[in-house]
Amino acid sequence: MDFDQFRVATPTSFELAKLPTDYDGGVKDDDLKELREELWLELAEWQERLYAENKQSLLVVFQAMDAAGKDSSIGKLTSALSAHGCHVKSFKKPSTLEAGHDFLWRIHAAAPKSGEMTMFNRSHYEDVLIVKVHQWADAETIERRYDHINNFERLLADRGTKVVKFMLNISKDYQLERFQRRLENPDKHWKFNPGDLDERAKWSDYMHAFESAIGRCSSDEAPWYIVPAENRKYRDVMIASVLRDTLKAMDPQYPEPDFDPTVYTVDSIS
Amino acid sequence: MDFDQFRVATPTSFELAKLPTDYDGGVKDDDLKELREELWLELAEWQERLYAENKQSLLVVFQAMDAAGKDSSIGKLTSALSAHGCHVKSFKKPSTLEAGHDFLWRIHAAAPKSGEMTMFNRSHYEDVLIVKVHQWADAETIERRYDHINNFERLLADRGTKVVKFMLNISKDYQLERFQRRLENPDKHWKFNPGDLDERAKWSDYMHAFESAIGRCSSDEAPWYIVPAENRKYRDVMIASVLRDTLKAMDPQYPEPDFDPTVYTVDSIS
Numbered sequence: 001m002d003f004d005q006f007r008v009a010t011p012t013s014f015e016l017a018k019l020p021t022d023y024d025g026g027v028k029d030d031d032l033k034e035l036r037e038e039l040w041l042e043l044a045e046w047q048e049r050l051y052a053e054n055k056q057s058l059l060v061v062f063q064a065m066d067a068a069g070k071d072s073s074i075g076k077l078t079s080a081l082s083a084h085g086c087h088v089k090s091f092k093k094p095s096t097l098e099a100g101h102d103f104l105w106r107i108h109a110a111a112p113k114s115g116e117m118t119m120f121n122r123s124h125y126e127d128v129l130i131v132k133v134h135q136w137a138d139a140e141t142i143e144r145r146y147d148h149i150n151n152f153e154r155l156l157a158d159r160g161t162k163v164v165k166f167m168l169n170i171s172k173d174y175q176l177e178r179f180q181r182r183l184e185n186p187d188k189h190w191k192f193n194p195g196d197l198d199e200r201a202k203w204s205d206y207m208h209a210f211e212s213a214i215g216r217c218s219s220d221e222a223p224w225y226i227v228p229a230e231n232r233k234y235r236d237v238m239i240a241s242v243l244r245d246t247l248k249a250m251d252p253q254y255p256e257p258d259f260d261p262t263v264y265t266v267d268s269i270s
Numbered sequence: 271m272d273f274d275q276f277r278v279a280t281p282t283s284f285e286l287a288k289l290p291t292d293y294d295g296g297v298k299d300d301d302l303k304e305l306r307e308e309l310w311l312e313l314a315e316w317q318e319r320l321y322a323e324n325k326q327s328l329l330v331v332f333q334a335m336d337a338a339g340k341d342s343s344i345g346k347l348t349s350a351l352s353a354h355g356c357h358v359k360s361f362k363k364p365s366t367l368e369a370g371h372d373f374l375w376r377i378h379a380a381a382p383k384s385g386e387m388t389m390f391n392r393s394h395y396e397d398v399l400i401v402k403v404h405q406w407a408d409a410e411t412i413e414r415r416y417d418h419i420n421n422f423e424r425l426l427a428d429r430g431t432k433v434v435k436f437m438l439n440i441s442k443d444y445q446l447e448r449f450q451r452r453l454e455n456p457d458k459h460w461k462f463n464p465g466d467l468d469e470r471a472k473w474s475d476y477m478h479a480f481e482s483a484i485g486r487c488s489s490d491e492a493p494w495y496i497v498p499a500e501n502r503k504y505r506d507v508m509i510a511s512v513l514r515d516t517l518k519a520m521d522p523q524y525p526e527p528d529f530d531p532t533v534y535t536v537d538s539i540s
Contacts, residue, residue, distance in 0.1 A: 054370075100324075100383030102429035108378045113370030144428055151421035158414055159372035 009223035023228035032233035039240035040080035046247035051085040053252035054115035056160040064168035067178035090121040103127040146216040157221035168229035279493035293498035302503035309510035310350035316517035321355040323522035324385035326430040334438035337448035360391040373397040403475045416486040427491035438499035
């Protein structure tokens with residue numbers, strides 16, 4: 001399957017509304033399920049190579065409107081991976097300490113070390129999304145932040161950290177349905193926050209903010225993928241497939257042993 | 271006293287050898303001593319304003335050849351300041367965790383929060399000084415690091431962190447004398463390391479590396495000062511004076527009280 005149509009790897013301008021949110025790529029449900037299982041196994045193998053090589057690293061960013069499935073995407077992905085060298089970091093409202101620094105300070109601190117993968121549940125992009133929509137910073141500050149983000153992602157790339165960014169794309173109607181489900185199910189109430197409705201009311205402002213952020217902060221070293229996220233199997237396949245291909249292209253190598261394995265024999269202890 | 275002749279605030283090329291290392295600015299020793307005391311008092315007042323305002327911050331970088339007086343400069347300066355909101359961070363050989371990240375990762379983590387001052391004893395500039403001299407990274411990597419440093423310092427500036435960088439400039443002969451003193455005095459042996467002589471042997475390579483780093487990474491928001499460092503009183507006066515002027519220009523304000531001070535009376539408890 002080819003996901004190039006959903007890849008943004010150079011600065012560009014585009015309309016989110018023109019991209020699908022519910023999509024199966026013409027593949028049957030059962031086949032998507034099977035494919036997903038295969039990809040997760042492959043991904044685990046590539047992760048082991050990355051960890052063994054201990055030179056490069058992978059940063060995966062997830063951004064989306066509320067209820068688009070960030071938690072579920074990350075949860076499924078990390079289940080497939082080894083907890084050795086795989087981290088998840090969620091970014092909420094900055095703490096007092098975090099707010100006392102530049103917006104990339106807490107982000108940089110959580111960047112993966114060599115051999116490791118880190119998934120960001122929200123990220124530095126919040127500082128050009130929610131902050132832009134609410135005008136908590138002026139337009140010039142937002143402009144400068146795009147540059148700071150590009151510079152920062154280039155710094156990571158130069159050290160061997162590949163950055164892959166997923167925007168989980170859903171429709172306004174789909175969010176409505178998910179919110180209603182959260183309100184109807186007491187076990188999901190913790191996931192709902194009345195403030196979410198205020199953000200929902202600014203839907204089109206958010207779409208414009210996403211279009212600018214993705215359009216301004218895309219590069220070959222740190223591409224965005226706009227994932228049609230309503231079909232969860234297709235979503236999972238796309239994410240796993242993109243990450244598998246990314247790791248494949250990074251081509252991590254098992255290190256040469258610094259001993260001669262033929263010299264040693266392992267005896268059972270009598 | 272005017273220190274503009276020692277200020278580098280735009281990209282430039284220059285020769286360190288043409289700048290003085292032993293200099294008193296035409297001021298008598300006793301007068302320098304008196305001036306230094308006055309400046310330290312002033313500096314403490316400005317630091318209090320910075321701390322009370324809790325919006326901006328100050329990062330002071332010290333770089334120099336061995337035995338030029340980094341420890342002593344920082345020690346004297348911090349004695350004059352309040353430990354509240356004043357930090358010193360020394361950067362040695364990167365740890366395994368630090369080396370598993372980009373070169374600015376550990377630097378960014380130590381950047382001052384709003385209201386605070388941090389002194390860096392060595393810094394990210396080691397990654398374009400010792401690393402360049404020993405060719406631990408190729409020329410292209412060093413070039414890219416200059417850009418990364420400029421981008422990083424601009425990120426700090428945009429958040430209200432002023433960066434001031436001091437290169438303590440000494441002659442080769444002066445270092446010889448200081449090394450001899452360290453060897454002759456058992457109380458100073460801990461400050462000497464036979465490897466220091468290997469670095470000394472690369473003196474002119476270091477001078478070229480300093481010239482490139484300072485020439486490439488100078489801006490109005492993050493200027494370098496090349497301090498004639500052999501006369502320690504002049505050195506201290508220059509450092510204190512530059513920092514006093516920097517804080518003055520930052521113009522930190524005591525915050526408006528959120529209460530009416532005339533409403534309250536404080537009684538002695540009977």
